[in-house]
Amino acid sequence: MDMDQAEKQAFERYLLAMADDELILGHLNSEWCGHAPLLEEDIAFANIALDEIGHASTWYAILSEFTGKDPETHPDHLVYFRDASDFHSARLVELPNGDWAFSMLRQYLFDAYEMVKLRELERSRYLPLAGAAAKIRKEEIYHYRHTSAWIKRLGLGTEESHRRLQNALAALWPYTRQLFTPVAGEDLVVSSGFGSPSEVVEIAWREQVVPLLEESGLQLGHLSNLVPVVSRYDGSREQHTPHLKVLVRELQSVARLEPDSSW
Amino acid sequence: MTDTQWPRFMVFQQTGEDEPLMHNGTVHAPDVEMALMNARDVFVRRPDAVALWVVPVDAIYSQTREVLANQTGGEPGAGRTNKPEDYIVFGKLSEQAQATYLGKLRANSAQAAMNAAVEKFSDHNVLRWWVFPARLITRSQPQDIESMFLPALDKPFRLSTDFHTQTAMREIRDRKP
Numbered sequence: 001m002d003m004d005q006a007e008k009q010a011f012e013r014y015l016l017a018m019a020d021d022e023l024i025l026g027h028l029n030s031e032w033c034g035h036a037p038l039l040e041e042d043i044a045f046a047n048i049a050l051d052e053i054g055h056a057s058t059w060y061a062i063l064s065e066f067t068g069k070d071p072e073t074h075p076d077h078l079v080y081f082r083d084a085s086d087f088h089s090a091r092l093v094e095l096p097n098g099d100w101a102f103s104m105l106r107q108y109l110f111d112a113y114e115m116v117k118l119r120e121l122e123r124s125r126y127l128p129l130a131g132a133a134a135k136i137r138k139e140e141i142y143h144y145r146h147t148s149a150w151i152k153r154l155g156l157g158t159e160e161s162h163r164r165l166q167n168a169l170a171a172l173w174p175y176t177r178q179l180f181t182p183v184a185g186e187d188l189v190v191s192s193g194f195g196s197p198s199e200v201v202e203i204a205w206r207e208q209v210v211p212l213l214e215e216s217g218l219q220l221g222h223l224s225n226l227v228p229v230v231s232r233y234d235g236s237r238e239q240h241t242p243h244l245k246v247l248v249r250e251l252q253s254v255a256r257l258e259p260d261s262s263w
Numbered sequence: 264m265t266d267t268q269w270p271r272f273m274v275f276q277q278t279g280e281d282e283p284l285m286h287n288g289t290v291h292a293p294d295v296e297m298a299l300m301n302a303r304d305v306f307v308r309r310p311d312a313v314a315l316w317v318v319p320v321d322a323i324y325s326q327t328r329e330v331l332a333n334q335t336g337g338e339p340g341a342g343r344t345n346k347p348e349d350y351i352v353f354g355k356l357s358e359q360a361q362a363t364y365l366g367k368l369r370a371n372s373a374q375a376a377m378n379a380a381v382e383k384f385s386d387h388n389v390l391r392w393w394v395f396p397a398r399l400i401t402r403s404q405p406q407d408i409e410s411m412f413l414p415a416l417d418k419p420f421r422l423s424t425d426f427h428t429q430t431a432m433r434e435i436r437d438r439k440p
Contacts, residue, residue, distance in 0.1 A: 038269070040290050044304035054418070135417075141410035146300050153293065261431045 007192055010185025011126070012067060013088060014195050016078075017183050017237055018117075019059035020089040023079060024244070025110055026052030027251060028097055037100055048107065048143055055114075055136050062128050080255035084248035088183070088237040092175035094244045101154055101164035106172055108147035109209060113179050115140045116204035117196070125193035148212055155216030166218055173223050180205070183237060272298040273323060274306055275353075275364070277314040286353060286362040286393075289320060295401040303403075303411050312412045315403040322399045324373035327391050331381060342374040349397035350376035354389035362393055370394075 003011070029049035036042035060075035067074075093110065097103050118140060121133035154161040180202035189195035213220055269291040276287045287306045292298035298317040307315060324341050347369050353362040365384045370376035376394040403411060 038291065040292065040301040040305055043308075044301065047304050047308055051414075138410045139414040142303075142414070145410070146304075149296060149300065153297070258431075258435050261435060263426065263428055263431050 003192065006185060007188045008066075010183070010188040011192070011194050012063060013183045013185065013237075014189045015059055015063040015066070015129075017088040017090070019056045019063060019078075020087045021093050021110070021179075022052045022056035022059065022114075024087070024089045024247065025093040025107070026050065026056060027247065028093070029103060029107060031097055032103060044146060045103075045107075048146070051139055051143065058132050058136065062132060065128065066126075076255075080252050081259065084240065084245040085238075087240065087244060087248065089240065089244065090175070090178045090181075090237060091239075091241045092172065092178060094241045094247065095172075095175065096243055098168065098171070099164055101161065102168040102171065104147060104150050104154065105165060105168040107143075108151050109172060109176055110179075111140060111143040111147050112208045112212075113176075113201070113205050115144050116208060117201045119204070120196035120201060124195060129194065151212065152216045155213075155218050162217060165216070169213065169218055169220075169223070178237075181237070269293050271320040272302070272317040273320055274302040275316040275318070276302075276306060276312050278312055280313060284314065284316060284353075284364040290317070292317075295319075299401050299403060307412055308415055308418070311416055312403075313408060315411070316400050317402075318395055318400055323393050323395045324377060325391060325393045326377055328389060331377070331392070340373075341377070342372050344371045344375070347371045350380075350394045351397050351400065352376070352380040352384060353393040354380075354384065354387055355391040355393075356388060358390065362391070365389075367397060 026049045029045060029052070033042065033046040033049070036045050056079075057075055060078050061071040063078075064071040064074035092106065095106070115137060118133045118137035122130055122137065124130040124133065151165070154165045156162070180198040182198045183189075186195070186198060190197050210220065270293075271289045271291055272295070273289055274287045275284045277284045287302075290298055290301040290305055292301050295317060299315060302315050302317050303312075306312075348371075349367050350370050350373070351367050352365045354365045355362045365380070365387060368376060368379050368383055370379055373394055377392055380392055380394055381389075
């Protein structure tokens with residue numbers, strides 16, 4: 001692979017951001033297991049959480065291979081023995097769970113993001129990424145179908161479900177911007193043909209989510225007045241919410257007790 | 264006690280092109296679209312499926328062989344006639360087996376469909392019969408296979424015994440002073 005150091009590092013950050021988003025969101029959503037509002041959805045939402053962790057594991061393995069590390073063992077190292085400050089997750093996925101509308105809407109917004117981004121990445125010139133994107137997108141199409149069905153029913157359901165969903169939208173919307181904040185060096189990833197521009201993904205995402213949210217009876221007019229938590233151009237995934245540290249500490253607590261144990 | 268749950272739907276699953284649809288269980292759902300998705304999530308994460316049907320439980324007319332043999336008559340309402348339409352017939356072929364798809368036929372009431380089924384499928388040893396109008400089926404579409412069913416094939420099913428947690432815990436305990 002004919003890449004210079006800067007290009008390589010940019011692509012590593014690009015993959016790490018994807019993997020960390022899926023890991024953290026999957027981990028948080030797994031907290032609903034045993035607590036979802038009905039048994040069938042408890043199983044469904046746990047399935048989705050597990051799928052996202054599976055996607056994270058795929059991206060970590062691709063990253064490991066790209067950096068010449070063992071794709072079998074290095075992902076565990078990245079998940080269990082990396083400091084929270086070295087994670088590249090977006091703040092959207094770090095926010096603690098609120099009510100059901102909050103978690104469902106966050107998963108919906110993320111599914112839409114993943115679905116449109118994977119459609120782009122199917123054309124990546126880095127073939128392991130293109131292949132995995134094509135495979136994972138099939139599953140994301142189902143996630144999107146499931147979560148969008150819930151959003152419509154919450155939005156058009158009762159006064160209470162509508163109110164909760166509208167509140168969730170106000171809480172989550174300012175955080176969505178960071179999903180489309182280019183990671184440092186994204187231009188190099190794009191020019192090498194390995195990844196696609198965040199701007200393209202953002203446009204496709206908006207075309208996907210805005211009509212669905214409107215169809216679900218949500219008011220979007222005021223959203224443009226909400227100040228994004230990060231602007232599109234401050235570039236960094238190095239700033240995190242305070243929640244990430246707590247989450248990562250818990251996630252790693254057992255592994256770090258006995259680093260040499262094989263589970 | 265009043266049932267505060269959402270309506271129940273029967274779930275039927277086909278695991279291969281040449282396999283018959285089989286009853287798999289029931290799910291609660293507020294509507295047919297959610298019922299189909301709940302069926303997928305509860306029953307088809309694994310093993311595999313090529314088609315899934317959900318049918319409102321209330322739409323299924325069911326009789327045992329014994330009741331039919333005793334001619335004690337059907338349930339009230341089952342004989343109410345409508346315009347002729349397609350009915351689907353399932354039969355439970357042994358105590359242990361789930362109900363299996365047998366075929367379809369045209370009838371103008373659930374009771375008429377049941378009577379016709381007993382005659383048409385007389386070569387099967389059916390312990391319990393189910394009939395329901397085909398129009399009440401919500402089914403997965405061929406284009407759903409890729410996103411609803413195929414991903415499960417890549418996910419190995421692991422029993423809790425596949426994880427060596429206990430062994431690892433024991434080793435840690437023994438190592439500690």
